[in-house]
Amino acid sequence: MKKALDAICVKGLPKRDIKNANRVNLLTLLWVITLMISTYLAGEGMLTSPIALTIAIVIHVIVGIAMLLSYKHFLTQLDEMERKVQLGALALAVGVAIISFSSYSILEEATTLPPLNTAYLIALMALSYIVGIFKGRLAYR
16 A cells, blocks of 8 residues: 555655656646636637637647646656656557547447547546556556
């Protein structure tokens, strides 16, 4: 149990890595918030103006780019072991997304399922990534 808690709480990582991870987490949260707000406003018909739509998209893209650059910086600063954990988690998330999306597409074409809601795919990737991080930290710590 202690090993699992240490994996969740990133115990053993240098302060620099924790600071970088917190920056990535904050920017990811901001990106998700911009996605939620923009999606809500679009669904309520509040982004019908080209200017309002452009502003929403630009803010979302800028926060997304900042998140990606922060994650890249985070990865370059990590030690080899934690980088391996991150790579494994990314591979799991991408693999799960590709397999799930392609399988769902087949079922959708067969008219078994309704069209895919992309929010579910993003959530599935995020959850797969979290599982990969947890699994990797348990294996290497």
